[in-house]
Amino acid sequence: MTPPTAPTWHDYDPDGLIEGLEDGTRLMVFGDPGSGKSRLCADLADALLHIGRECLCVNADPASPAFGPPGTLSLGRRQREQWQVLRREALCTLDAGRFRLPLCQIVTRLMDFADDRPVLIDAPGLTRGIAAAELLPALVDAAGVDHLVVLGQPGTLPLPDELAALPCAITRMRSHPDARQPTTPERRNQRSQRWNAFLAQCEPRTFNLDHSRVTGTPPPRFAPQAWVGRQIAVLDRGHTVALGEVRSLDGNRPTAWLDNSAPGDTLLIRNAVRKADRTLGTAAEPVSRGKTRAPVLLGEPNQPMHFTVGRLNATLHNGVFGDPMLEVSFNTRQHCVLFDLGEAGHLPARLAHRVSDVFFSHAHFDHIGGFPWLLRARLLPLPACRLYGPPGLAQHIASWIGGVRWDRIGEQAPEFHIQEVHGDRIEHYRIVTGGPLQHQATSDLHNGLLLSESGFRVRTVTLDHDIPVLAYALEHANKLSIRETALRDMKQPPGPWLGDLKQAVQHNRMDETLTLPDGTEHTVRTLADRLVEQTPGETLVYATDLADTQANRTALIGLARGADAFVCEAPFLQADREQARSTQHLTARACGEIAAAAGVKRLVPFHFSKRYKKDAGAVYREIEEGFGRSVQDSD
Structure with missing residues (x-):
């Protein structure tokens, strides 16, 4: 056999390509991530417009689309240096390799809507492995490709044998000089920002799974938390009529936020999911009932507990037996708030970067011991973090910071604004890491309103734990x-x-x-x-470490009245009520009784004594005796 000659590589030249781009031509751009595929498609379309011609483009990369929401494939046309989406079909995954068959099927359907104008196909950045080797010829066939442009640099040609076997013309072109491969965090953040912006225009809609066809790879129904955050599409005769995200699953009734109220005959769910850190990614593989990877419903030892309250997403990061630490995230926001800050060393630093406010109940070690994690993770130029708590909090924070030498902190010193609640007044403090604690002002506390912002507000009451402790009510915006x-x-x-x-x-x-x-x-x-x-928006109430006194009950019931979710401590069983009394804690029964008296819609008990790890069910049974209904079914 004659040895193959080295392929010819052309300089980046969109104008040269359009000379042979006749009406009806199907041109696909193929290359590694960051090779500039989307840029070349845009440059080709703009060059055609400059000479009075127009083309269409199929975005076939669900993970990093040039236009349209992530998790979808779209047909678009170029206008004024922007892509206009003409048609969109949901794939509900970012994984072009695993779901290459439905991807090719969608490309074929989109091509059916193309006319005689040239069509550009922006291929996924999948160029290595078996999945890439199978996807490339299948995509060429599905789109009816006449001409393939391989972007990259000489010596980096991917899939050479598969390229040589393709039944279409091939041009090898160097990437644009400014092209670079984005980092994984950059890609994740870009698609997450696009998805969050898309969700801002969506509205809630509830389905009955018993009356709907569900296709794709949906999670098991016995694990409702695995549904939360999943991308979902409504199909009508195979075509996408609505797209959005699952927010909750109540029995057989999922509630999703969708961009369209059009009816359909099928729901599509695969593995695209918005995760706890509010980034769009790929869900873990589903597992069978009873496996430890299944989502926590009531709280297993050492497992984080996730739950949703309307548009709020909440996580007890240390489960029901570990140190208190509740994260509450807002679906359309890039930040979160924390209630208490116990053990946190196992959590990623990126969570600390998103924290805008921390609401401490008090300063016992299991409630404040995670502060060094927050401090270290925020050694970056970030906005000031606001801290709230009972009297003495400012000095506790200053003591944590003062235990370290900060002579090299420079411009990355974290800043904290601290507000201490003293009855009906608030004392305001400020500390920049490496500097002294400064008292800033004193203000009045009116009706317990501690914080009021455009998207939410927080009210508080002071309870007794032999020291002052604060309980909080977070009220989401309307x-x-x-x-x-x-x-x-x-x-x-x-x-x-x-x-x-x-x-x-x-x-x-x-x-x-x-x-x-x-x-x-x-x-x-x-x-x-x-x-x-x-x-009215949702209300979440957080209360822990309080004695079972009539004064505490009255104050807490008033704060939690009608709350959508009540996160409340339940450390001890009735059999150990003397231990609860001597340590100024509630019993499980008292937790349930307070929730029932407040008329809360959902009770989320936590802060169980580790002595009950082998029989957490006993704690739940006593809570439910006081509550009068099932904890798991309360909503």
């Missing part, structure tokens, strides 16, 4: 929904402008002006009065 009938009456199409309207209402920017799709301008106040329906 839910905003669009009146569909009013929108139809206005004859305006739905779109991102509705998300802008909600954001403006949420931040009380009522006098701003918005431009509608038809070009008319209206104030936010006018649009909100006509289109926006507001309902």
Whole structure:
């Protein structure tokens, strides 16, 4: 056999490529991640527009799409240096290799909507391994590719044998000089930001799984927490009519936030999921009932416990037996808040980067011992972190910081703003790591309102644990929904402008002006009065380490009245009530009784004594005796 000659590599030249790009040509761009595939497609489309021609483009990379939401494939056209999505089909995964068959099927369907204009196909950045070797020829066939452009650098040609066997013309082109491979965190953050922005325009919708076809790789129904955050699509005769995210599964009824209310005959779920850190990624493989990887429903020893409260996502990071530490994240926000800060050394630093506020109940070690983790992880130029707690908190924080020599901290010194609750007043402090604790001001505490922001507010009451402890109520902002009938009456199409309207209402920017799709301008106040329906937001109450006294019960019941979720300590069984009394804690029965008296919708007990690790069920049974109903079913 004659040895193969070295392939010819051309310089980056979109203008040269369009000379042979006739009507009806199907050109696919293939290369490693960061080789500049999406840039070349955009440059080709812009070059065609410059000479009065137009093309279409199929985004076939669900993990890093140039346009359209991640987890989807889209057909688009170029206008004013932007891609306009013409059609979108959900894949509900970021994994082009594992789900290469449905990916190719979707590409074929999208190509059916293409006309005689040239079509560009932006291929996934999958160039190594068996999956890549199988996907490349299958994708060429599915899209009817006439011309393949391989982007990269000489000497780095991927899949040489598979390329040589393809039945289409091949051009090897050097990447644009500015092309570079993004880091994994960069790719993750880019797609997460795009997905979070997409979700901002979605509305809640509930389905009955007994009346729906569910396809893909859905989690088992016995593990409802595995459904939370999953990307979901509504299909009608095989085509995507709505896309969004599962927020909860109640029995056989999932609630999802979707961008469209159109009916369909099938639900599609695979493994794209928004994780606890609010980044879009790939879910772990499902496991059978009873395996330790199954989501925690009531709280197993040493396992984190995840639950949702409407639009709030909560995690007890140390489970029901470990140190108290509750993270609450907001679905449309990039930050989270913590209630107490126990053992945290096993948690990733990126969680600490997202923390805006920490609400301490008190300063016993199991509630504040994770502060060094927060301090070390925030040795970065980050905004100040706000800390709240009972009298003495500022000095405790200053003592933690003062135990380290900070002569090399430079510009990365973490800053903390500390607020101590002293009855009906608040003492404000500030400390920059390496500097002294500074008293800033004194303010009044009105009706327990500790913090009020555009998206949420926090109220507090002081309880007795032989020392002052604080319980907290986090009240989420009102839910905003669009009146569909009013929108139809206005004859305006739905779109991102509705998300802008909600954001403006949420931040009380009522006098701003918005431009509608038809070009008319209206104030936010006018649009909100006509289109926006507001309902009260969710409330989550957190209480731990309190004596079972009538004064404590009265104060806590008042704070938790009608709460959507009540996270409350239940350390001891009735048989050990003397231990509970002497240590100023609640019993499991008292926890249930307080929850019942407050009329909470959901009870999440925690802070169990480790003596009950072998029989956590006994704790739940006593809680339910006081609560009057099942803890797991309370909602």
